[in-house]
Amino acid sequence: DGRDLALGTSGRTLSVSDFPHLAGLKGRTLLTSDGTTILGVDDKAGIAEIMGALERVLRDGTPHGALRIAFTPDEEIGTGAGNFDVEYFDADVAYTMDGDAEGEIQYQNFNACEADFEVRGVSVHPGSAKGIMVNAMQVCCDINNMLPTLEAPRYTEGYEGFYHLLEIHGDESAGGMSYIVRDFDAASFECRKQTLRHIAKVMNERWGEGTVTLRIKDEYQNMESVIEGCMFTIDNAKLACERAGVVPRVTPIRGGTDGCQLSFRGLPCPNLGTGGDGYHGPYEHATVEGINAATDVVVELIKVYAGA
Template sequence: MEQLIARFLRYVRFETQSNPANAHCPSTDGQRVLAQQLKEEMIALGLSDVTLDDNGYLMARLPSNVEYNVPAIGFIAHMDTAPDASGKDVNPQIVENYQGGDIALGTGEEVLSPIQYPDLNRLHGHNIITTDGTTLLGADNKAGIAEIITAMAVLKAHPEIKHGDICIGFTPDEEIGRGADKFDVEKFGAQWAYTIDGGPVGELEFENFHASSAFVTCHGVNVHPGTAKDKMINAMNIAAQFQLMMPMEETPECTEGYEGFFHLVSMEPSVAKTKLHYILRDFDADSLARRKALIQENVEALNQRLAKGHVSVEIVDSYANMREMVEPHPHIIELAKQAMVDCDVEPEIKPIRGGTDGARLSFMGLPCPNIFTGGYNFHGIHEFITVEGMQQAVNVIVKLAENTAKHYAK
């Protein structure tokens, strides 16, 4: 456990936020710096076929220690952190033996409160790693990286635990939807894989949102306000009208489970032109199609209503629900469930209200469900993870490798 936590605390201090405005891969240099560090660690650990390509994709393999044929399986995590909150100068703290109440984050006024985050009420007695209230933590997904490498170290140190070939993959730019763009499935070599990129202990996910983005542009005219009468068309006012046409009860803060949503992610406001970026999410392809149609209908309706100015939209599909690619291989899920049960973890099969590299990889021929890391509140300054949850993730990875070998034993 000490090695696991030491790895995690070391990794989170690397600044690896991805940058959606940069088309290069990886989109930030920090990801490449971390990848080089991880490459050196995996070589020192004695893993085979350790490679880091020009695009920042890092792969390695733990060779089989059995004589019979076992399908190669993979474990995947991403190196970048989300651009939603700062990932620079991350300064984590460990709260030992948490007994309830607010947790002060650093020396400022920010707190982690069980009133706002009731999950804390189930974690009394746990050791909790938090931020200092100024950055995200980076458990998404450096916890996954630390857990995978630690699991490989356990298997290396205990050759009595039998396993087949285990393929390791660390990807860049997952948080900006590009993690699978340049992933070489054939080179990776696994027949199926698991992303270690989930949340609380027990999560096992093999379905996710269908996802699209809508880029709405409101076109106006800018004129000096002193002479603007009957000339100026304020695009921000048009954007406000458009947003009010959207169903406010179908937003992330009003939905859960299998409910989809529209989410206004960002806007670039100005008088002459205002851009709105929406993400559209639904678990059913037909329902997502209806969301895209509603956006288009609202654009057309507003254009008909406007005396001046106009609105345009571009809709781009992002990823699809991996369920259809994973369900034909039920043993992949059953092996993961059994590994959790064997480790005294109750499997919680639930949909991902988001996406992972696994969604894209599943459609690239690598079925790839998602397994928990033990973390909470990703993408913000209230992110935290438990030491116990991370250890349980390591145990499940090791047991999954062992059970796969047993399943295919002659």
Template sequence: MRAFKNDKEILEKTAIIDRFLRYIRIDTTSVEESDKCPSSPGQLELAKMLAQELRDIGLEDAKVDENGYVLATLSGNRPGTIGFIAHIDTAPQFTGKNVKPVIHENYDGKAIKLKNGIVIDPAESRELSRCIGDTIITADGSTLLGADDKAGIAAIMAALEILKKDESLPHPTLRICFNPEEEVGRGADKFPLETFGAPVAFTLDGGFVGEVNTETFSADKATVTFRGVSVHPGMAKGKMVNALRYLGSFLDSLPTEKAPETTEKREGFIHPTDISGDAAEAKVNMILRSFDDKELAGHGDEVKRLANKIAEREPRLGVEVEIKEQYRNMRPGLDKHPGIMERMVQALKAAGVKPFHEPIRGGTDGSRLTAMGMPTPNLFAGGVNFHGPSEWISTRAMALSACTILNLIQVYAESGGETK
């Protein structure tokens, strides 16, 4: 196998940076409240551009499907099929409109100052101190950058460019998907799993050099509804049951030691996200999170117990608790295929990159796809400080992501069609 580990080679031989800079200029912010897919016109605009670029590279079947998913194939010169996935949209938490990239060549190790008082300080963003001498790309302080996940798209494109230029490199059949709606948790909803037809895939949606994610939260949504008795307040004595008051007591009874603001690393939480209602009926939506499915079920039981305890205070008060599954930790699904992890680590090491495993305190499209039967761990694309104006990426990091992809492809080529 030819180990790719030279970032400069990727930067010279491919258009990785030009591509990245082109992609981030298109506003692809996804819209939570929308029921369309894709939820914003910019996503479709970028999807079409990407399909054309894939065809230009030589993946002739590249197309955008009816839901805005870009699909393409590079036929293998070795048996087996593996998939590579990155998402088109950017996070709705911060604007992605009119992104003006700023290129900081030969980074000197000092704090990077941007517009609007945004400072990216190596004391806080510690990966910066590992990028001295690199070219760093940021936005100008007024938008996010969009390295999440346009760096992933650019890295996959660069790897394809290399494979097309050097046909002697061994590779299984590669299926590529650039999908919309990841940031609003719907990227897997319309994922064309059957057409995609890969027994294993990798999302290129991770952070700094070396990051590997094979664990995510398991997630449920809980809704608790209190139903009171509404009466004109002037004549309410002994009659009114104000649902809002009971909802307030319920919120107060939630365990503060199991909140996002008091937990980290492997600790789960119960988190009320929004409330609505009036005296007659009031409800709260909550998200429940844990790395362990049993503990997650325990969070659900605790919500029910606390809600019922409130209901015991007033026989006329109605209470309803609904718990819905959102996604599951990909770890148990991946544990069934230890070969996947071994090959990823092999690919990273061949790129001269030290793997570090980071459990994600959230979900990825890969969590859902793994649950749907296609094991899909996540690999780094290089970016840091996602979803805000201090997002940044080193061009070396992005190139090393492409190197890792190329190594992984060759590791699979050597496995003789064994993909799991």
């Protein structure tokens, strides 16, 4: 009915206030978990749509060229694509089915890195700690407080980047914290990494050299620079959406996808929407109609490349 939905007896509610698009799904068949686990629509929906499209192609005799199909594991931690044999796959272009609403077409993703701070404290009895103690947990708090508060995921959207604190651990003697850092613009991304390095430098100047160690590990890059050289992949996706009766929307990926790694390895690979939302938590949801529409887009895209 387009209104709030209680997720079983979990005490959780899929609410319109948190997910305003729910109102626009009125009349559709909504798929959710019972609130005690994730639905897994990311990316069971993509698997279902690819298999459903292939079933229809075979059943209906849909015209098509050579098709290459693959399913990659471990996409969420960015490791599966590292084992992908692009040469063996033998395709000119590809598309991942790993997006949000049906009709979304994405070829701009974050530049991404992990940043880990290790903090070495000085632990003594708190009653005689004046001028001696360096509380590692307090240093961790200071590091986090030096980052811009409004550049966290909760306050960003569209093409805005962020710092996201994943974990903080330890005690007064030693500790650490882990971040992921994201930005669409390469220059801004480098500025964010430099901000982290500057914080580590200042902390060591304040508390003593070797108190803070920073390690930054790059994860993936914005594939826009690759796709810009073959924008026909986007034009064809738009045409497929229109033929399927789905409104095409070119949007940025506020995350990553295996397509960005594959694009930089010579296989241009934009991303298409699967009809899901609320990923990575108990509020994941999709609709039967959205999944069917995304499947229609895949079928039409196959026909577009066949010249049909």
